[in-house]
Amino acid sequence: MLEIVEGSHAVAEAVKLCRPQVVSAYPITPQTHIVEALADMVANCQLDADYITVENELSALSACIGASAAGSRVYSATTSQGLALMFEVCFNAAGMRLPIVMTIANRALGAPLSIWNDQQDSISLRDSGWLQFYAEDNQEATDLHFIAYKVCEDHSVLLPAMVCFDGFILSHVYEPVDMLSQEDVDRYLPPFNPYQRLDAADPISFGMYATPDYYHEFRYEIDNAAKRAKEVIQKAGKEFGTMFGRDYSALVEGYRLDDAETAIVAMGSICGTIKDAIDEMRAEGRKVGLLKIRVFRPFPSEEIAQALSNVKRVAVLDKDISLGAKGAVAIEVRDALYGSVTPVKGYVLGLGGRDVRKKDIKEIVSLVEKGVGDQFFGLRRELL
Amino acid sequence: MVDKTLELFDCGHRACGGCGAALAARLVMKGAGKDTIVVSATGCMEVFSTPYPETAWKVPWIHSLFENASAVASGIEASLKKQGRTEKVVIMAGDGATFDIGMICISGAFERGHDFTYICYDNEAYMNTGIQRSGATPYDASTTTSPAGSCSFGNKLPKKDMPQIIAAHGAPYVATASIAYPADLMQKVEKAINTKGPCYVQVHAPCCTGWGFEGDQTIAIAKLAIETGLWVNYEMVDGKVVKVKKVVKKPVGEYLTTQKRFRHLFKPKRQDAEIATIQAMADKNFEKYGIEIRLKKE
Ligand SMILES: Cc1ncc(C[n+]2csc(CCOP(=O)(O)OP(=O)(O)O)c2C)c(N)n1
Numbered sequence: 001m002l003e004i005v006e007g008s009h010a011v012a013e014a015v016k017l018c019r020p021q022v023v024s025a026y027p028i029t030p031q032t033h034i035v036e037a038l039a040d041m042v043a044n045c046q047l048d049a050d051y052i053t054v055e056n057e058l059s060a061l062s063a064c065i066g067a068s069a070a071g072s073r074v075y076s077a078t079t080s081q082g083l084a085l086m087f088e089v090c091f092n093a094a095g096m097r098l099p100i101v102m103t104i105a106n107r108a109l110g111a112p113l114s115i116w117n118d119q120q121d122s123i124s125l126r127d128s129g130w131l132q133f134y135a136e137d138n139q140e141a142t143d144l145h146f147i148a149y150k151v152c153e154d155h156s157v158l159l160p161a162m163v164c165f166d167g168f169i170l171s172h173v174y175e176p177v178d179m180l181s182q183e184d185v186d187r188y189l190p191p192f193n194p195y196q197r198l199d200a201a202d203p204i205s206f207g208m209y210a211t212p213d214y215y216h217e218f219r220y221e222i223d224n225a226a227k228r229a230k231e232v233i234q235k236a237g238k239e240f241g242t243m244f245g246r247d248y249s250a251l252v253e254g255y256r257l258d259d260a261e262t263a264i265v266a267m268g269s270i271c272g273t274i275k276d277a278i279d280e281m282r283a284e285g286r287k288v289g290l291l292k293i294r295v296f297r298p299f300p301s302e303e304i305a306q307a308l309s310n311v312k313r314v315a316v317l318d319k320d321i322s323l324g325a326k327g328a329v330a331i332e333v334r335d336a337l338y339g340s341v342t343p344v345k346g347y348v349l350g351l352g353g354r355d356v357r358k359k360d361i362k363e364i365v366s367l368v369e370k371g372v373g374d375q376f377f378g379l380r381r382e383l384l
Numbered sequence: 385m386v387d388k389t390l391e392l393f394d395c396g397h398r399a400c401g402g403c404g405a406a407l408a409a410r411l412v413m414k415g416a417g418k419d420t421i422v423v424s425a426t427g428c429m430e431v432f433s434t435p436y437p438e439t440a441w442k443v444p445w446i447h448s449l450f451e452n453a454s455a456v457a458s459g460i461e462a463s464l465k466k467q468g469r470t471e472k473v474v475i476m477a478g479d480g481a482t483f484d485i486g487m488i489c490i491s492g493a494f495e496r497g498h499d500f501t502y503i504c505y506d507n508e509a510y511m512n513t514g515i516q517r518s519g520a521t522p523y524d525a526s527t528t529t530s531p532a533g534s535c536s537f538g539n540k541l542p543k544k545d546m547p548q549i550i551a552a553h554g555a556p557y558v559a560t561a562s563i564a565y566p567a568d569l570m571q572k573v574e575k576a577i578n579t580k581g582p583c584y585v586q587v588h589a590p591c592c593t594g595w596g597f598e599g600d601q602t603i604a605i606a607k608l609a610i611e612t613g614l615w616v617n618y619e620m621v622d623g624k625v626v627k628v629k630k631v632v633k634k635p636v637g638e639y640l641t642t643q644k645r646f647r648h649l650f651k652p653k654r655q656d657a658e659i660a661t662i663q664a665m666a667d668k669n670f671e672k673y674g675i676e677i678r679l680k681k682e
Pocket residue numbers: 405426427428429450451477478479480481482507508509510511512513518
């Protein structure tokens with residue numbers, strides 16, 4: 001049923017429909033509306049979960065580790081400083097192969113303190129072993145939660161997943177979202193069936209220590225699982241499409257890309273702006289298209305190389321920067337295109353909530369056509 | 385009733401011969417029983433008991449990080465509750481994990497009132513990383529980060545009163561115990577397990593490697609700590625001390641001379657002022673807890 005809802009409330013509703021048994025989170029702007037809504041659902045017996053009001057984010061995710069290992073479906077949400085505080089726990093959750101789903105309402109990292117959007121927070125955890133989904137709009141943000149649970153609980157994957165949606169730009173925006181019914185979700189997402197759990201009747205040890213004789217292989221297995229997740233995502237996304245009409249089988253999605261000469265590559269809500277800019281440029285006869293990356297981990301290298309095989313140039317937009325190097329998406333897209341002669345230019349933009357408009361996108365297209373890139377875009381030179 | 389024949393912490397682990405913490409694990413598990421899920425913090429016990437692919441634990445066991453054991457336990461307890469399961473949750477953490485880095489997680493978990501038993505095995509320093517001081521290290525002990533030297537007598541700070549901090553959170557049952565008194569230790573663990581809510585037992589667990597003594601002296605040294613009043617065994621129910629272990633008082637020197645970590649107080653020359661300061665700390669314990677047994681003069 002189509003409803004006009006705030007993004008955070010749509011996400012909270014989706015989480016509720018996934019029936020997590022333990023929710024553990026700590027409030028931080030702009031994630032607060034999600035966890036407040038879930039607390040409200042628990043208080044009104046709409047969600048049968050134990051809601052642990054922890055004292056910080058490190059404990060939020062640690063409690064999820066315990067609850068997941070004991071055999072419950074769990075949920076958390078955070079952003080920015082909160083995610084940074086979870087750094088150690090994130091690696092640990094993936095290493096223990098626990099299928100935790102966590103929403104990230106993407107926000108910049110201090111200093112300077114900023115509550116506004118960019119994607120530096122989750123990008124900084126790209127090496128942690130978590131699957132990472134990035135949503136363009138609130139419909140996608142909502143649906144990706146069902147898919148995330150389905151994929152990460154699959155016994156051939158067993159990895160945690162972050163569903164990332166842009167703070168404020170999506171989390172606080174009201175737009176129409178088609179919400180599934182409980183019946184629909186129950187048909188799509190079976191109850192949590194842990195591969196192994198803490199159980200006195202069948203004792204196992206979780207999180208042991210490994211000498212150099214074993215550690216290397218553990219990491220290899222995690223990497224393999226992340227790569228296997230590709231196929232599982234495709235299957236789960238297709239099944240979702242068959243059942244509900246919205247197909248998420250593709251890890252990357254093209255927009256007017258087939259005959260494009262210039263391709264823009266981007267993630268998250270900026271893709272909506274880019275699509276509008278493309279429509280206007282197309283009307284002027286400029287052959288521009290978009291490649292949206294929906295799944296950043298596992299990284300869809302082959303799909304990206306395939307989708308960009310016929311373009312003349314590529315502009316990659318990053319709302320993050322690996323300081324001292326380049327935007328993370330640009331680095332990885334260039335790696336995906338290694339061996340091709342297509343020039344790839346990166347543009348770091350929109351950090352800490354700086355608005356990105358259609359005219360900016362058009363300007364970037366002009367820059368990449370001139371071969372100018374690998375730069376911060378939209379700097380206020382008068383401040384430097 | 386504690387089943388003393390129950391062995392849930394198995395042999396073959398990698399602890400030093402004479403390790404007080406290993407003995408503590410074995411005794412705690414006898415008190416806890418087999419329907420227990422153990423959460424360990426990073427530290428000696430975690431490392432010596434679970435070198436992959438081997439484990440000494442015959443109960444379900446999980447280790448996540450150094451500082452988060454009580455948060456992990458909170459999640460486990462919440463999950464068990466939701467599933468209608470009845471296993472007990474026991475945390476096993478060192479003094480560093482408890483007194484220092486885990487404080488925030490501990491405070492949150494005890495405030496929330498989860499039903500678990502927190503065992504702090506207290507070997508009075510960070511042993512796993514090479515004998516650095518912790519908030520549990522006693523006054524004047526030499527460690528690798530509080531070394532005795534030409535202008536230092538070692539650790540400058542007194543031991544933090546962790547049981548009081550836990551009791552201030554409203555924990556229904558808080559106790560201290562020692563590996564030198566196994567029956568008492570097992571009973572306290574059993575009591576903690578069977579008390580609803582978050583309970584705390586701090587177990588004195590001498591470390592031969594870190595304190596500097598021979599592995600066959602562990603129990604004798606643990607006993608001396610109690611007899612000198614430098615460690616007090618007591619029980620608190622709802623914040624009030626209800627039971628203490630009384631002793632015939634011995635001077636602190638008898639305890640201090642057994643361990644290399646206090647050697648600088650006696651060699652090259654006896655540091656009377658420092659020993660007197662430590663004696664005053666013990667005297668304060670005798671007074672505060674009323675633990676002295678006065679023998680009748682004949
Ligand atoms: C966040 C973090 N900081 C530091 C360490 C290094 N470290 C591992 S165990 C340990 C000391 C453990 O001390 P304690 O809790 O007293 O246990 P013990 O080894 O003495 O039994 C330290 C400092 C770590 N693992 N994680």
